[in-house]
Amino acid sequence: MFVDKAKIYVKGGDGGDGLVAFRREKYVPEGGPAGGDGGDGGDVIFQVDEGLRTLMDFRYQKHFKADRGEKGRNKSQHGANADDMIVKVPPGTVVIDDDTQEIIADLTRHGQRVVIAKGGRGGRGNTRFATPNNPAPEIAENGEEGEEHWVVLELKVMADVGLVGFPSVGKSTLLSVVSAAQPKIGAYHFTTLTPNLGVVDVGDGRSFVMADLPGLIEGAHQGVGLGHEFLRHVERTRVIVHIIDMAATEGRDPFEDWQKINEELKLYNSKLEERPQIVVANKMDMPDAELYLDEFTKRLDEVKPGTTIVPISAVTKKGVQELLYKVADLLETIPEMPLVEELSDLAEKKVYRLASKEEDDFTIRKDNEDFVIESPSIEKLMKRTNFTTEESVLRFARILRKKGIDQALRERGAKDGQIVRIGDFEFEFVERE
The missing domain is CATH 2.70.210.12 (GTP1/OBG domain)
Structure with a gap:
């Protein structure tokens, strides 16, 4: 699982x-x-x-x-x-x-x-x-x-290539064809519920890891469908392979599919818009796919000229080898590490700092007839003090006096015998003679 x-x-x-x-x-x-x-x-x-x-x-x-x-x-x-x-x-x-x-x-x-x-x-x-x-x-x-x-x-997921696209466009079929992975394949939406990874052997000594990711739908950046469960995995991929149902088997327009998916990626993380992307025109073995591809190519050239489009049929494997060569060539031109803003280096650095004035301050408030002292530094001191010995108790009292807490309690009207609370502890205020 x-x-x-x-x-x-x-x-x-x-x-x-x-x-x-x-x-x-x-x-x-x-x-x-x-x-x-x-x-x-x-x-x-x-x-x-x-x-x-x-x-x-x-x-x-x-x-x-x-x-x-x-x-x-x-x-x-x-x-x-x-x-x-x-x-x-x-x-x-x-x-x-x-x-x-x-x-x-x-x-x-x-x-x-x-x-x-x-x-x-x-x-x-x-x-x-x-x-x-x-x-x-x-x-x-x-x-x-x-x-x-x-x-x-x-x-x-840490993968070189992430397959994105609407549900049922052929992502799982492609992964099963190019690798030994055996993702679940079915003629219904969201057959893939979790990422599937496969190692792809290009055939010329090169290889890369490909991830078949759950299908996207409109509104995914807001959590619709599998939403965030899917999108966070896209952030790690070095190359996005965007699969389009070029035969429009479900009645959607291929170009609108491309626009909607890219908009979801952009809304989730603006940096994904800059991620290298290859558009795969799948299901080219289906009727009318060639007509849709011509129209798709013209419209895509108008908004994003120079985009790589690879026509394939994952079922018949036509064009699949050419796709693998193009993906491997592109991977060789970009960094090996994921193109994300990593916090790893920051997390590994230790930051040493002096206690701030705020941490050393204290506040006194009334709770009915009791006085309550709130101070992170004093509460920390209390946890380290062993109150079973008289000397430790006297040392704790001296520190409170040096901090000015005794005087502050007097100014707030504290009298002999009144209860003073610090954290889970209660003390009796005693006026020194």
């Missing part, structure tokens, strides 16, 4: 907790702190495997969670970092954040890798908090939580 879309959950591993420990060795009085840092959580990494052709595996496994880092150890030993989770995807996979609909990565090359969910950093052990004023701290941090989100995977 060909699967070209999937929604999955990914989560980087949590960082390991730092350790509170002290040296307890004979002849080493007042040994001092010896708690090591926790290990980093594993990343979830997508890697392109050219041996894969569909997203079938993601129908049965939808959750991918990397391992968490090990806790810090005694004797100031660092906990082991967790191994990264490698998730293999087929070439042509686009990764989209389900919440923001932003493209995270566009994966096209074999072996290409990109981090989709970063693992959390390990917490610091008490060795890190030793100071001249506090040489034996009982403070250690919890590990950071790993990134998590739902992502949508969309597969855009």
